[in-house]
Amino acid sequence: MKLQPVRGTKDYLGTEAEVQEYVISMAQQIASCYNYQQLTLPIFEFSDVFHRTLGETSDIVSKETYTFLDRDNTSITLRPEFTAGVVRSIISNGLTQSLPLKFFSSGPIFRYERPQKGRYRQFQQINCEFFGSKEHNSDVEVIALAHQILSWLGLSEFIRLEINSLGDPESRKSYRDKVFEYFSKFENELSEDSKVRLHKNPLRILDSKDPADIKLKAGAPKMLDSFNQGSQDYFSAVLKGLDELGIKYVVNNNIVRGLDYYTHTVFEFITDELGSQGTVLGGGRYDGLVELMGGPSIPAIGFAAGVERLAEMIIAKDLFKKRNLIFALIPIGEKAEVEALKLSKLLRDKGFKVELDYERNTSKRFKRADKINAKAAIIFGDDELNQGVYKIKELASGEETTTHKAEIIEAVRELLLKS
Numbered sequence: 001m002k003l004q005p006v007r008g009t010k011d012y013l014g015t016e017a018e019v020q021e022y023v024i025s026m027a028q029q030i031a032s033c034y035n036y037q038q039l040t041l042p043i044f045e046f047s048d049v050f051h052r053t054l055g056e057t058s059d060i061v062s063k064e065t066y067t068f069l070d071r072d073n074t075s076i077t078l079r080p081e082f083t084a085g086v087v088r089s090i091i092s093n094g095l096t097q098s099l100p101l102k103f104f105s106s107g108p109i110f111r112y113e114r115p116q117k118g119r120y121r122q123f124q125q126i127n128c129e130f131f132g133s134k135e136h137n138s139d140v141e142v143i144a145l146a147h148q149i150l151s152w153l154g155l156s157e158f159i160r161l162e163i164n165s166l167g168d169p170e171s172r173k174s175y176r177d178k179v180f181e182y183f184s185k186f187e188n189e190l191s192e193d194s195k196v197r198l199h200k201n202p203l204r205i206l207d208s209k210d211p212a213d214i215k216l217k218a219g220a221p222k223m224l225d226s227f228n229q230g231s232q233d234y235f236s237a238v239l240k241g242l243d244e245l246g247i248k249y250v251v252n253n254n255i256v257r258g259l260d261y262y263t264h265t266v267f268e269f270i271t272d273e274l275g276s277q278g279t280v281l282g283g284g285r286y287d288g289l290v291e292l293m294g295g296p297s298i299p300a301i302g303f304a305a306g307v308e309r310l311a312e313m314i315i316a317k318d319l320f321k322k323r324n325l326i327f328a329l330i331p332i333g334e335k336a337e338v339e340a341l342k343l344s345k346l347l348r349d350k351g352f353k354v355e356l357d358y359e360r361n362t363s364k365r366f367k368r369a370d371k372i373n374a375k376a377a378i379i380f381g382d383d384e385l386n387q388g389v390y391k392i393k394e395l396a397s398g399e400e401t402t403t404h405k406a407e408i409i410e411a412v413r414e415l416l417l418k419s
């Protein structure tokens with residue numbers, strides 16, 4: 001018997017496991033602010049759910065799925081992503097008439113990839129999907145959600161957003177023809193994988209990390225030049241919306257994504273901190289997928305992020321302690337104890353997380369606040385109460401401020417938004 005985990009899988013103990021849970025629960029809380037519902041799906045589906053949708057030439061389908069025959073000879077596949085499963089679910093639950101729909105899911109994903117740092121055969125994703133809007137502002141909102149999750153995890157400064165558009169199917173086809181024509185001239189110089197891609201899905205060559213392909217890619221035709229007016233306008237409107245929200249991005253025309261279902265907007269959040277596996281989050285619009293899977297024509301957009309990659313960064317940058325959404329109340333004295341009960345109710349009624357320890361010992365209360373990684377302690381004794389104020393101490397930085405009682409909700413909200 002081999003007493004070690006299977007290649008590409010890992011046991012996560014202690015901090016690593018805790019940070020992964022933290023990433024998932026943070027993402028879920030933020031998604032619920034955008035009104036995403038929780039959706040829990042089976043870990044395996046009939047193989048067609050993935051094989052007929054993600055693209056026969058995508059690496060995932062051609063060589064990475066865990067597919068096996070069940071005892072009754074039906075072909076089953078362990079999910080290599082959420083999106084196709086979510087679409088299957090809204091069709092099989094008859095939800096396609098109840099638009100818009102927004103779903104958050106999380107859990108294990110399986111891909112038979114060559115394992116290396118940041119790339120595993122079993123890993124976890126957090127996944128958001130938004131069905132039923134063809135308005136550019138829905139793209140902006142989905143990207144803003146992804147951005148907020150990463151920024152609340154404290155990762156903003158280590159990550160950049162790269163964005164591209166694949167245009168509508170007509171623009172994409174015209175671009176595909178140009179790319180085919182271009183790479184055909186260099187067929188013998190392409191990597192072995194790209195020789196196959198050239199005839200099945202030439203756009204995937206643009207996504208290649210092979211040095212031979214990278215050199216040839218430099219002279220390839222630019223996607224945006226093949227766009228019809230509608231596709232150009234759509235992309236410009238998405239970028240304008242991001243500008244309006246102050247979300248920074250870089251347009252990168254080589255982003256085509258590894259799955260075939262995308263149209264229009266595609267995006268990735270990338271870091272230089274994780275070596276070659278630097279994409280922590282990826283997504284895009286997939287307006288044709290619901291119909292392809294037998295449902296009505298429903299526009300959709302979404303993204304997924306790799307939980308292990310995010311957790312690795314949070315641990316490497318020592319960010320786990322710095323971000324938590326709990327406020328610890330630290331009353332000092334009899335009057336303050338009563339005030340603390342009232343304040344905890346006020347804050348909890350507004351949806352904030354509050355810890356009020358009934359141990360009447362200030363230093364123990366501070367220790368407890370540290371232990372639970374509270375974002376800040378709200379401190380008040382007789383002096384503060386007489387002046388009508390609270391002291392707020394941010395636990396990561398030690399910074400202290402004073403806030404008028406009437407402004408506490410605003411002050412707490414501002415602290416949460418600070419990345």
Ligand code: HAM
Pocket residue numbers: 080081082083111113118119120121123125127128129258279280281282283284285286301302303304305306307308309
């Ligand atoms: P994806 O780009 O294939 O997109 O995966 C999303 C994220 O999962 C990646 O950015 C990466 O962080 C993580 N990931 C992928 N493969 C591995 C691996 N082998 N080990 C560790 N982490 C990995 C999708 O899955 C699409 N379904 C996203 C989407 C949702 N598009 C629209 N809606």
